[in-house]
Amino acid sequence: MKRTIIGALAVALGAGGALSGLLASRAGASGLPAAPPVAAPPVAASIDEAPAPSPPEPAPSAAPARLDDGPPTLASEPPAAAKTSPPKHADWKAASPVRLTRSNDARCSARRLREWIRIDCDIPAADSVALLAGSRAGVEVWTSELEHHGAVIVFPVRRGDRRVLQVNESAGKYGVDPSALVSEAWVEGEDIPTITIQHI
Numbered sequence: 001m002k003r004t005i006i007g008a009l010a011v012a013l014g015a016g017g018a019l020s021g022l023l024a025s026r027a028g029a030s031g032l033p034a035a036p037p038v039a040a041p042p043v044a045a046s047i048d049e050a051p052a053p054s055p056p057e058p059a060p061s062a063a064p065a066r067l068d069d070g071p072p073t074l075a076s077e078p079p080a081a082a083k084t085s086p087p088k089h090a091d092w093k094a095a096s097p098v099r100l101t102r103s104n105d106a107r108c109s110a111r112r113l114r115e116w117i118r119i120d121c122d123i124p125a126a127d128s129v130a131l132l133a134g135s136r137a138g139v140e141v142w143t144s145e146l147e148h149h150g151a152v153i154v155f156p157v158r159r160g161d162r163r164v165l166q167v168n169e170s171a172g173k174y175g176v177d178p179s180a181l182v183s184e185a186w187v188e189g190e191d192i193p194t195i196t197i198q199h200i
Contacts, residue, residue, distance in 0.1 A: 071097035107199070123180065128167075131164075183197075
């Protein structure tokens, strides 16, 4: 019975310091083996001593935006103020493609020589091109199936210009139907002109 009591006290109170020696001496006096020392439970670290959390890993930097490989816009090299002569038909073979302000008609593409713009619309049934509004100065239009395009529009781009042209498709005995609308305007005070093509 004494052994049980002494063992329980040793476990409950710990065996360190003076208490541990006292228990050992009493156990020896009673002829009982001394209880083995019991290690004191570890003391939990205080909140202040807790290690600081590691900083988060930096997020990988975003890949640089890919540059557009399409044709240049008029903003990259606005037309000069000087007026030049209209290009000859053969000159257009060396003309560079140009991207217009807006276009939702994949049938039409644009090229540029100096301040001159040529628009080719691959509309096989193109019957005519009408100037709906604006200046006729320098404007040239034609339709031809021999060059594998339906309509061609050539015009200069100069400050103060405003014009709207319409490509019409043949509707047989019913006349013509509008097919594409080309608009060009260079408002005073603007750095570049606005040229659009709309599929009708």
